[in-house]
Structure formats: structure tokens, C-alpha cells
Amino acid sequence: MNAIGELMREPSASGRYGGFGGRFVPESLVPACEDLDRAFRLAWGDPTFRGELDRLLREYGGRPTPVFACRRLSERIGVRVLLKREDLNHTGSHKLNNVIGQALLAEAMGKTRLVAETGAGQHGVATATAAALFGMDCTIYMGATDIERQELNVFRMRLLGAEVLPVESGSRTLKDAVNEALRDWVGTVATTHYCIGSVMGPHPYPFIVRELQRIIGDEARQQCRDLLNADPDLVVACVGGGSNAAGTFAGFVDSGARLVGVEAAGGAAMSHGIAGIVHGMLSRFLQDENGQILEAHSISAGLDYPGVGPEHAYLGELGRAQYEQASDEEVLAAVELLAQTEGIIPALEPAHAVAWVVREAGRSIPRDSSVLITMSGRGDKDVALVMERLGK
Amino acid sequence: MGLAPSLLHRRDAGHKLLVPYVTGGLGRDWIDSLEAVAAAGADAVEVGLPFSDPMMDGPVIQRASVEALASGATAQRIIAEVASADVSVPVAVMTYYNLVARMGHRRMAHLLAGAGVTGAIVPDLPLDELDGWAEEADSAGVATVLLAAPTTPPERLKLIVERARGFLYAVGSMGVTGERADLAASAAEIAGRCKAATDLPVLVGVGISTPAQAVEVCQVADGVVVGSALVRRLLDGCGPEGAADLVREFRVALDG
Ligand SMILES: Cc1ncc(COP(=O)(O)O)c(C=O)c1O
Numbered sequence: 001m002n003a004i005g006e007l008m009r010e011p012s013a014s015g016r017y018g019g020f021g022g023r024f025v026p027e028s029l030v031p032a033c034e035d036l037d038r039a040f041r042l043a044w045g046d047p048t049f050r051g052e053l054d055r056l057l058r059e060y061g062g063r064p065t066p067v068f069a070c071r072r073l074s075e076r077i078g079v080r081v082l083l084k085r086e087d088l089n090h091t092g093s094h095k096l097n098n099v100i101g102q103a104l105l106a107e108a109m110g111k112t113r114l115v116a117e118t119g120a121g122q123h124g125v126a127t128a129t130a131a132a133l134f135g136m137d138c139t140i141y142m143g144a145t146d147i148e149r150q151e152l153n154v155f156r157m158r159l160l161g162a163e164v165l166p167v168e169s170g171s172r173t174l175k176d177a178v179n180e181a182l183r184d185w186v187g188t189v190a191t192t193h194y195c196i197g198s199v200m201g202p203h204p205y206p207f208i209v210r211e212l213q214r215i216i217g218d219e220a221r222q223q224c225r226d227l228l229n230a231d232p233d234l235v236v237a238c239v240g241g242g243s244n245a246a247g248t249f250a251g252f253v254d255s256g257a258r259l260v261g262v263e264a265a266g267g268a269a270m271s272h273g274i275a276g277i278v279h280g281m282l283s284r285f286l287q288d289e290n291g292q293i294l295e296a297h298s299i300s301a302g303l304d305y306p307g308v309g310p311e312h313a314y315l316g317e318l319g320r321a322q323y324e325q326a327s328d329e330e331v332l333a334a335v336e337l338l339a340q341t342e343g344i345i346p347a348l349e350p351a352h353a354v355a356w357v358v359r360e361a362g363r364s365i366p367r368d369s370s371v372l373i374t375m376s377g378r379g380d381k382d383v384a385l386v387m388e389r390l391g392k
Numbered sequence: 393m394g395l396a397p398s399l400l401h402r403r404d405a406g407h408k409l410l411v412p413y414v415t416g417g418l419g420r421d422w423i424d425s426l427e428a429v430a431a432a433g434a435d436a437v438e439v440g441l442p443f444s445d446p447m448m449d450g451p452v453i454q455r456a457s458v459e460a461l462a463s464g465a466t467a468q469r470i471i472a473e474v475a476s477a478d479v480s481v482p483v484a485v486m487t488y489y490n491l492v493a494r495m496g497h498r499r500m501a502h503l504l505a506g507a508g509v510t511g512a513i514v515p516d517l518p519l520d521e522l523d524g525w526a527e528e529a530d531s532a533g534v535a536t537v538l539l540a541a542p543t544t545p546p547e548r549l550k551l552i553v554e555r556a557r558g559f560l561y562a563v564g565s566m567g568v569t570g571e572r573a574d575l576a577a578s579a580a581e582i583a584g585r586c587k588a589a590t591d592l593p594v595l596v597g598v599g600i601s602t603p604a605q606a607v608e609v610c611q612v613a614d615g616v617v618v619g620s621a622l623v624r625r626l627l628d629g630c631g632p633e634g635a636a637d638l639v640r641e642f643r644v645a646l647d648g
Contacts, residue, residue, distance in 0.1 A: 028567075030548075179447055291495065
């Protein structure tokens, strides 16, 4: 597990990534997590399951997504920027890779209902989409604060036939939505699959979601070789729970590329978090000296989470990946810059990765380096918010 | 006396066991409520150490946790108040693992033992993750109460029973804490399975809201934990006397 070649493969039997991970859930949920682990391993080794997943991702999701070499942005900042275009997936983000896989798994397990949390609404929309595609019932928990700032996605989910329930407890954002989804699942586990949205939660979720997102990195590795005749010097992705970053890093962890995860400055669990146990996992969380979890604050609802997936905590501890931050202001500037140099309006979440690259180009990123950035989602959902913040 | 001996003593004398739950730090007079509840016929009391993200709790205990935390409650302060409370039955705490981990296993175990707390319930610390804490708790003399759920398979129940201390907490209903109009069918079933697996007292919690439900489930179980029904009244301002009244109602019904 410590050799670099073994990184981002199997967690230990207890779901550990180094000292992080595990399964810290009430007894009622332990058997469900065990069933899920068994079902996933069976499915993942089954060519029929893999074939059906591949087919859906291609014919329904639009995979493979391209890697695009940015000419004008690269000239502007002096490093060679490549974008892995997950924003071109059906529903507009990388979240679809995960939910199609989990819905297929839920179906194989005989479950008829999906429950999920959502922050920005992208995972909620993706889950509602998969539920419609598979003919399943769907309930999405969303913090009341996020419902206000992501109105369009709320309507989208309802249009897709999902029930969207506002969460009024705690900070009324993503962390509270996860609590509520877990509470739902405790009571409904016989019929319901909890379709978690990132590489977090109790084992085996961080493993399942990383494997389902691995396609980002696996595709991108080959695409970079085709374009650069080499691996990129840096691979950069934003980190909320960390699923698009984990999926991307999985394809490059055994390469020479420097791996960089970029968190929101107001939700930087990797930089400011302390080891703790929330949402079923031992990882890093923003918390006070008494162990109460703190609220994250970010312009981007998708990164507004006080924790991070356990495998990132491990990669950070090993130094195989580094974790940096971008501020709300830098992110807004990055949205404008990418829109005006490349004609691509990014979601606020991946704009964090762009913002960090723009800031560090010519500084900690040497001039003329090649940098792959995962463009995890498109910006349509954020346009109203950006308009308000830029005062235009 | 330790938690298990004390409860066994009462059970073997022919009593059904009643364990009310009070959120620590909820209102200025929460210690008065604890003392009143303990004196009104409880066989042990459970004190919640509030956590910001109580995954196993429904709306009532969530609200109580938020209120207690907003008024400055901390685990240390609550445990210190328990230490000086006038309670003649065993006290167990119920909390979430992050509070324990943040303080440190050994420090928490010693703090509890030093305050005379004889049991701990940590619902998000299942059997498989128990080792680090259980070692310290065992050596400090704090009984770690484990949960058994309707979904727990028989082989796993055996392992749980081996590691359980104090009493076995049979989760009566699949779901989080909260009041239910009817007793779930799963309650008597899991209580029966637990009774067949252990000599420890078997108490049913989650969804025991009325004295009638308590009596019904105690046809199989040794006793009940009553949480949300009591905490809701405390949130509504029933005060120590009102809380004691409810506990007396349960006591009378169980002694029927
Ligand atoms: C477009 C986009 N990118 C990234 C994220 C953050 O999630 P993760 O860190 O799991 O990739 C979100 C979450 O909502 C998102 O919508």
C-alpha cells in the first residue's frame, strides 16, 4: 500500500487509506455497507456490468470527453494549459460518471429508490437524471442556503421527477444535507441505495466513487500522451469532497506528474482541517477544539464542505499530492479569464483549479510547463451568481 | 456499582428497566432535570454530550443539541456538572465518536470515570472500529454499550454480544431517534434475538415514545431507553418537574 505503484488501488479490508477512511456508521447501516462492498466488487469484475456501464457512458453520457489544449490562455499565462472537458458530459459535470455506475449497481442490488445529498445541485441533477433513466424513485436533500443560491438546479431536479427536500439544520449546506441523506438511509435501507456524491462517507463509498471516476484520469493520461508525447508536468483539480480530483489523480498517480488539489479558501480541510470522524469516515475536518464541526464558506456551493475524502488526506500526508487554495475573488477572475480567452465558462468549482494555475504560473509552476486541469463542470448553473458578484 | 451489576441487580429483583435520556447542557436547569428524572424511578440515566452533526438523531435531539451547543455546552463542562450532581443511579453518556477522538480516548475515559460515569454509548463507533476506545474504556471502568440493529445478522450479533458492556442496546426501529406513533414490529423481534444471545440486560431504544409502547416491548425486553419523548417536553419547557412526571408515568406503567 505504501509503494507509489500501489497507490489509489485497493484500500485495506477495513477501508483504510493509510490511517484514514474506515466505516463509522450506526450498527443499522453496517450490514448495508457490507452488502454494497460485496455487490460492487462483484459488479466491477463482471464484464457484463462493465460493458453496460461503458455503453451508457458513451451513448448516454457522451464519453469520452476530450482534452483541449488552450492556445490563448497558455500564451497569456506562460504555461501550457490542457483542459479535461468533463463539463461536456450529459448534465454538465463529472458527477454523471459516478451516478450512472451507482444506479447500475443499485439496480443490480434490487433497490428501487435513490437518495442523495447535493451542494451545488450538480450531483442532485445527475442522480435525478439517473433515477429517471433507470425508472427509480429519487429523493435529494439540499441545504436551504444552497437551494436559494442554486435555484435553477432545484427546478431541474424536480423537472426530472425527483423530490427535493430542503435541509434546515446546522449550516444549511452540503454537510447537513449529507447528515439528512444518511438519516433517510438508516430508515429506508431495505429499498434504497444512498448514491453519495463524492469520495467520502463510510467504506466502501470512497473506493466505489474513486473507481467510477477513474475514467477521467485514465482517458486523460492517454489523451495527454497523444497531444504531448509525454505526461503533463502538473495535474490540477478542484477538491470539494474530492471525486473529480481522485478520479483524475488515479490516472496519473504512477506518473511523474505533480498532483495538485485546489480547495476553496473557506473550506480548506486539507490545509486547516484536523483528523476527525464525520459522515462515516476518519478524515480531515474543519473543527473546533471540542470536536464540533465548523461551517465552510465558499462562493461555490460544491466546495462548501468542511471535510475531504479520506484518500486525499492520505495522499497529502504521503506528499504524493499537494493541496492548495483559491479565494472567491481569484475564482471570479478565473471565470472571466477562461470565458474570454477560450470561450469556456467554467463552473465555480473547477474555476478554483484554474485560479490556482493562473496565480502560480511562472511562480511555483515553471514557465512552459504543461498543466492538465480537470474542467469538472460547466458554468451555466453559476451565471446568475457570477453576474451578481461581478456587478454586471 | 458498575452499570451492568446495577441493572442486573434491579432486573433480577423483578423490575423492568427504565433509562431516560437527557441532552447535557440543554437549558440552565438541565442538571435539575437530570436529578429529578433520576429520582422519579429511573434505573440509570443517559446524558447526551451534544455534537454538531448527530447522524443517528432525529429532529428533536438535533434541536436539543443545537440549543445546548449555542448556550456554550462542552463535553468537559457537562461531565463536570454530572460529577457534582446528586444522582443515585448509574450515569451513562451518549455521544458521537468525533468528540471522543478529539479529546483522546484515554483522556475521555478517565474524565468519565473520574466523574463517576459508568457507561458510554457511541453509536457511530460500531464493533469493527471499537478497539482503540474500548481498551481505554475497559481499563478505566467505563462500560461501552453496543447497539444491535434489526439488520444485524446472527453471526455478527454474537460478536457484538461478546464485546458489549453495561447493557445491550437493541435498536427498536430502523431509523434515527424520534417518536413513533406505533411500536415497530422490529422492536420485539430484535429484543428477542438479543435476549437469546446474552445475559446482559437488553434495553430497547429508538422509537419508544409512550408508556404503553414500553410495556409492550418489555414483554420481551428487559427495559427501555426513552429519549425524544422526554427531550421534546424539555424543549417545550416542561422543566424538571414535568420531566419527572413523564418518567413516573413510564415507571408506573412498567411496574403495572
Ligand atoms: C462541477 C463540480 N466540480 C466539483 C465539485 C466538487 O466535488 P468533488 O470534489 O467531489 O469533485 C462539484 C460538486 O458539487 C461540482 O458540481
